[in-house]
Amino acid sequence: MSCHRYDHPFSRRDFLQCAGGGFGAVALAALLGHTAQAAPLQPPRRAAKARSVIFLFMEGGPSHLDTFDYKPLLNQLAGQSLPSSFKTPLTAAGEGKSPLLACQRTWKQHGQGGLWISDWFSEVARHADDLAVIRSCASSGINHAGGVCSMNTGALFGGRPSLGAWASYGLGTENQNLPAFVVIKDSETSVVNGVRNWGSGFMPAVYQGVEFSSEGTPIKFLDNPEGVDRQRQRAKLDFLGALNRDFNASRASNTELEARIKGFELAYQMQAVAPGAVDLRQETKATRQLYGMDDKATATFGRNCLLARRLVENGVRFVQLYSGAGSKWDSHTGLETNHSRLCHSVDKPIAGLLTDLKARGLLDETLVIWGGEFGRTPMSEKGDGRDHNPTGFTMWMAGGGVQGGRTYGSTDELGLYAVEDRLHVHDLHATILHLLGIDHTQLIYSYKGRPERIDQNEGHPYTRLLGA
Numbered sequence: 450m451s452c453h454r455y456d457h458p459f460s461r462r463d464f465l466q467c468a469g470g471g472f473g474a475v476a477l478a479a480l481l482g483h484t485a486q487a488a489p490l491q492p493p494r495r496a497a498k499a500r501s502v503i504f505l506f507m508e509g510g511p512s513h514l515d516t517f518d519y520k521p522l523l524n525q526l527a528g529q530s531l532p533s534s535f536k537t538p539l540t541a542a543g544e545g546k547s548p549l550l551a552c553q554r555t556w557k558q559h560g561q562g563g564l565w566i567s568d569w570f571s572e573v574a575r576h577a578d579d580l581a582v583i584r585s586c587a588s589s590g591i592n593h594a595g596g597v598c599s600m601n602t603g604a605l606f607g608g609r610p611s612l613g614a615w616a617s618y619g620l621g622t623e624n625q626n627l628p629a630f631v632v633i634k635d636s637e638t639s640v641v642n643g644v645r646n647w648g649s650g651f652m653p654a655v656y657q658g659v660e661f662s663s664e665g666t667p668i669k670f671l672d673n674p675e676g677v678d679r680q681r682q683r684a685k686l687d688f689l690g691a692l693n694r695d696f697n698a699s700r701a702s703n704t705e706l707e708a709r710i711k712g713f714e715l716a717y718q719m720q721a722v723a724p725g726a727v728d729l730r731q732e733t734k735a736t737r738q739l740y741g742m743d744d745k746a747t748a749t750f751g752r753n754c755l756l757a758r759r760l761v762e763n764g765v766r767f768v769q770l771y772s773g774a775g776s777k778w779d780s781h782t783g784l785e786t787n788h789s790r791l792c793h794s795v796d797k798p799i800a801g802l803l804t805d806l807k808a809r810g811l812l813d814e815t816l817v818i819w820g821g822e823f824g825r826t827p828m829s830e831k832g833d834g835r836d837h838n839p840t841g842f843t844m845w846m847a848g849g850g851v852q853g854g855r856t857y858g859s860t861d862e863l864g865l866y867a868v869e870d871r872l873h874v875h876d877l878h879a880t881i882l883h884l885l886g887i888d889h890t891q892l893i894y895s896y897k898g899r900p901e902r903i904d905q906n907e908g909h910p911y912t913r914l915l916g917a
Contacts, residue, residue: 497884497885497886497887498814498816498849498850498851498884498885498886498915499814499815499816499848499849499850499884499885499886500623500761500766500814500815500885501761501764501765501766501767501768501814501815501816502613502616502766502767502768502815502816502817502818502849502881502885503757503758503761503768503769503770503802503815503816503817503818504612504613504767504768504769504770504818505754505770505772505795505799505817505818505819505820506600506769506770506771506772506820506821507772507773507778507791507795507819507820507821508593508597508640508641508771508772508773508774508775508776508777508778508821508822509593509773509775509776509777509778509779509780509821509822510593510596510776510778510779510780510821510822510823510824510825510837510838510842511778511788511791511792511820511821511824511825512780512784512788512824512825512835513584513824513825513838513841513842513843513860513864514552514824514825514827514835514864515552515553515554515567515569515784515788515825516554516566516567516569516570516788516792516843517564517565517566517567517570517582517584517843517845518565518584518824518842518843518860518864519556519565519567520552520827520860520862520863520864522862522863523549523550523551523552523827523863523864524551524552526549526863527548527549527550527551528548528549528551529548529549530546530547530548530549531545531546531549531827531828531863531865532863535861535863535865535866536866538826538838538840538865538866539591540591540826540828540836540837540838541591541592541836541837542781542830542836542837544826544828544829544830544836545828546828547828547829547830547836548828548829549827549828549829549863550784550827550828550829550833550834550835552567553785554567554568554569555567555568556568557574559574559575559577560574560577560578560580560854561578561854562577562578562853562854562855562856564577564580564582564854564855564856569788569789569792569793569796570792570796571796572796572797572799572800573796573799573800573803575800576800576803576804576847577853577854578853578854579803579807579812579847579848579853579854580845580846580847580853580854581845581846581847581851581852581853581855581857581914582843582845582855582856582857583843583844583845583846583856583857583858583872583877583911583914584841584843584856584857584858584859584860584867585841585857585858585859585860585867585868585869585870585871585872586820586824586841586842586843586844586858586867586872586873586874586877587839587840587841587842587867587871587872587873587874588600588822588823588839588842588873588874589605589839589873589874590605590822590823590839591823591837591839592837593641593776593779593822593837594641594642596821596822596823596837596839597640597641597642597646597822598642598645598646599822599874600820600821600822600874601642601646601647602645602646602650603874603875603878603903603904603905603908604905607642607645607648608645608650608651609650609651609901610648610649610650610651610652610656610894610903611646611647611648611649611650611657611658612767612878612881612903613630613632613647613658613766613767613769614630614647614648614649614650614652614656614657614658615656615878615882615892615903616630616766616767616881616882616885616887617629617630617656617766617767618652618656618892618894619882619885619887619892620766620885620886620887621766622764622766623764623766624763624764624765626723626726627723627726627760627763627764627765628658628659628765629656629765629766629767630647630656630657630658630659630765630766630767630768630769631658631659631660631661631760631765631767631768631769632646632647632658632659632660632661632768632769632771633660633661633662633663633667633753633756633757633768633769633770633771634660634663634770634771634774635663635749635750635753635770635771635772635773635774635794636663636749636774636775637663637664638774638775638777639774639775640771640774640775641775641776644657644658644660647660647769651894651896651897651901652894658767658769661727661756663749663753666727667727667756668723668724668727726759726760726763727756727759727760729752729755729756729759732755736755736805737751737755739801739804739805740752740754740755740797740798740801740802740805741797741798741801742755744797746790746793746794747793747794747795747796747797747798749794750770750772750794750795750798750799751797751798751801753770753798754770754798754799754801754802755798755801755802755805757770757802758802758805758806758809758811761811761815762809762811772791772794772795773791777791778791778821780825780834780835781830781831781834781835781836782830782831782832782833782834783833783834784825784833784834784835785833799819802817803817803847803848806848807848811848812847812848812849813848813849813850814848814849815848815849816846816847816848816849816850816851816881816884816885817846817847817848817849818844818845818846818881819844819845819846820842820843820844820845821842822839823837823838823839823842824838824839824841824842824843824864825837825838825842826838826865827863827864827865838864838865840865840866840867841860841861841864841865841866841867841868841871842860842867844877846914849884850884850915851884851914851915852914852915857870857911857913857914858870858871858872870911870913872911873907873908875903875904875905875907875908876904876908876909876910876911877908877911878903878904878908879903879904879908879909879910879911880910880911880912880914882903882910883910883912884914884915889902889903889904889908889910890902
């Protein structure tokens, strides 16, 4: 049965029917460390550089060749075919032999390290000395479904725990009033693969991400239904908890129900604490302007970035923000128009986030990650677009113990293949966990008798990123 909106107060039947998929589910992923199966088999093995993560996910695949990976030769050879010295790539739209497409951006070097950054990210460029730009990323996902799933879970197909779930499993939560893993999109449009991108896979449900709303009240169903005061809510939860505990007494292996019982209790606590944590009205006008909330074009992502800062400030472990939900960064045609709009919408908010974290002393302990599921090809598609490129693309990290102001790894002279220090998604995940203080080889979850790891036994942390 589905749960519909009601114009009258919920009855007991309505509450029992809807609570599991609404209000109670908000808190489900915050219940870390409370059940017999909630503790990881091995503790972290090293001192953590980062305490929390903010992952800025540009869904659809931003073009590294027009943002952070400067390739002068691309413009020199524009209109020609890929040189014979290059292996013809397998691309999603079959554009391996199409003419090379010039980059129309203006590039400048920034910071003491002289990082090349295009004018599409002129605000982020002011933080060049904080950026660790990884130009040699690679993925096995050639299309959006596989690419997004791979970047989030390490696998091409759904069903495995997400990176945020692994982080929550390994480290637990620092608060009992907010979820440990939060996801915020920039619209109500569904991300490719939907909730599986922040799911818990074969782990208990307590580790899945909690989606906050991109508009209005961030936490859905947090307020009591009309006519239900806090005392009445407490009585309902006590009654429901008694029923569930009685039902679960002979079903000790049912972790879903145990998580739900605790989820209702935490949700009740969140009613008192969470509204203040997500209330952006407490921020000054200057802070809201810093994030671009006074400009319609940047207001949505600015709001989400500011909310992310407030969440990590309040102990949330992992926050993932989606820009372009629904693969809007995908640019098979009209790349200039598409990327101009999207880069503008995130540039100032991201710069504001980095400025604010640094000013509050939070950047050193917060790992900020930027990237998408893959990059774009140097070859053109439809004359003014670029195809998917999982064989070499760029992501960057800031804060959280990484050494900024530098580039790491490289692609070839046309930005097609990663050729130096190639980092597969498995290596990126191992590196992120390493920065969080987790030895990913020891972070194991036993599933059907098999010891499972996030990297499927293939990843290695890229320790060159670490600062002194």
